[in-house]
Amino acid sequence: MNVKITGIGSYIPSEIAKNEHFGNHHFYNDDGTRFGQENETIIKKFKAITGIAERRYLPKNLNTSDIATFAAENAINSAGIKKEELDYIIVAHNYGDVKHGSVQSDTVPSIATRVKHNLKIQNPTCVGYDMLFGCPGWIESMIQANAFIKAGIAKKCLVIGAEALSRVVDPHDRDSMIYSDGAGAAVVEATDAEGGILSHFSATYAFDEAHFIYFGESNNLEKKDNRRYIKMYGRKIYEFALNHVPDAMKTCLEKSGHGIDEVEKIFIHQANEKMDEAIVNRFYKLYDKSTPENIMPMSINKLGNSSVATVPTLYDLVLNGELKGHSIKKGDVVIFASVGAGMNINAIVYKV
Structure with a gap:
């Protein structure tokens, strides 16, 4: 028995924030002093180092759990399975649902529970939980799904990585230009086909x-x-x-x-x-x-x-x-x- 990705999906927000978006920001060092270079120079050096010319931000009316759901739907459709067949929904994220304009992250119920609710899955033995593992969270979730399937306690798992970093960036920190929003998901299954993890x-x-x-x-x-x-x-x-x-x-x-x-x-x-x-x-x-x-x-x-x-x-x-x-x-x-x-x-x- 092997464990393979049978469906893949993602959600890329439509709102594009180009580097010029940061042209009027007031950047400070971490000690509170004003950064010594002009924004044009800061942005030019940033592009040369990171390669980033633009990033995506989700619209004000959506949260991490919403875009996780969109990616999940795409992955489920790609796999051609019935959503009620899922044994696990594992969602990797780091900051939960931070509503636009809020100062607080909302993680109760879990993002996985919210995704299951949004998908309208009725099967109570479809277990949902969140993975907090930094940026490697989706890969770590894939490793756990693989273990569940190899152990015989699951046949189909939905593994999602979703984040809305635009809600937790400091506009006065140059590093804020790195971060973006998005979601990706995979359906992984037990299979007799060659390959997999x-x-x-x-x-x-x-x-x-x-x-x-x-x-x-x-x-x-x-x-x-x-x-x-x-x-x-x-x-x-x-x-x-x-x-x-x-x-x-x-x-x-x-x-x-x-x-x-x-x-x-x-x-x-x-x-x-x-x-x-x-x-x-x-x-x-x-x-x-x-x-x-x-x-x-x-x-x-x-x-x-x-x-x-x-x-x-x-x-x-x-x-x-x-x-x-x-x-x-x-x-x-x-x-x-x-x-x-x-x-x-x-x-x-x-x-x-």
Whole structure:
């Protein structure tokens, strides 16, 4: 018995926020001092480092649970299954439903429960729960779904990654330009077909690294409200990712029984274009090889960093021929990999 993705779907918000959107922002350092460069220079350097030209924001009337539902419906339709057949709904996110204009995240009931409600699933043995694992949450949820199916306690699982980071960004922090909104979902099933999840690897580094990404006050210290925003130590995360993610990918690949030359695509969390390129280059250097051209599809330039949604959304785009220059076919060996708050890293080797 193997565990395969039988349906994939995503929801990409229609509201486009180009880099020029930040032209009138007042940026501050984390000590509250005004940033010393003009916004035009800040934005130009940001684009050169991250590769991001625009990102997507969900409309005011929608929340994370709504877009998670949209992606779920697309995945269920793609799989051609009846929604009542689902044994588990696992939703990876980090900030819950933050309504537009609110200062509080709403996580009770869980996002998974809300999705099940929105889908109008009546089956009480369809169990829904949330995964909080930073940006690697969707991959970790896939690993758990795989375990449930391999253990014989589930046959069909719906695995969703959804986030509305536009609701938790500090407009006075340059890092706010990185974040985006979106949702991706997959139906995974037990099957006798060849392929599926071949191996996986996960790790949490929390001794020194636990607070590299955290919730904090606005960089504008004159703001007197109780709102907290997503914050990060970007340089520390960059160094952490380069030092640990390539080794995690190598460990996972070796567990799969496949060689580096058999890998057709690497679907890596869309965090930062330069960082992702450096991770993949270092991964291939572990094998004394140069990185093959076109090995790493990228969507970050248009979609930004939507956390848990980036990997399933990217896979959906490539599988359905919607990302120019990239395609995959049955039998291809691919790697899913991610790094994020916790600090957590993980990887899956998957045969399409």
